[in-house]
Amino acid sequence: MGYKVKTFGMxxxxxKAMQELFALDAMVNAFVAENGVKRIVSVSDSxxxxxxxxxxxxxxxxxxxx
Incomplete structure (x- = not known):
């Protein structure tokens, strides 16, 4: 078992920031669901x-x- 890192940008x-933040959340959630991610180790925003x-x-x- 290894670790991977995925980067998203918005x-x-x-x-329009609230709409864009909701869209970013949806993008991350879709990635997690589509790739069968079972455990998230860290989330960081910059x-x-x-x-x-x-x-x-x-x-x-x-x-x-x-």
């Missing part, structure tokens, strides 16, 4: 920013057992 737009320091996206990393 652009965040002003006044924002991406533009040259002004404004948040423009989110990267979610999921570590799971294979």
């Amino acid at each position: 652009e965040l737009r002003p006044l 924002p991406t920013t533009d040259d002004k320091g404004e948040t423009i996206g989110l990267v979610r990393v999921v570590a799971y057992e294979d």
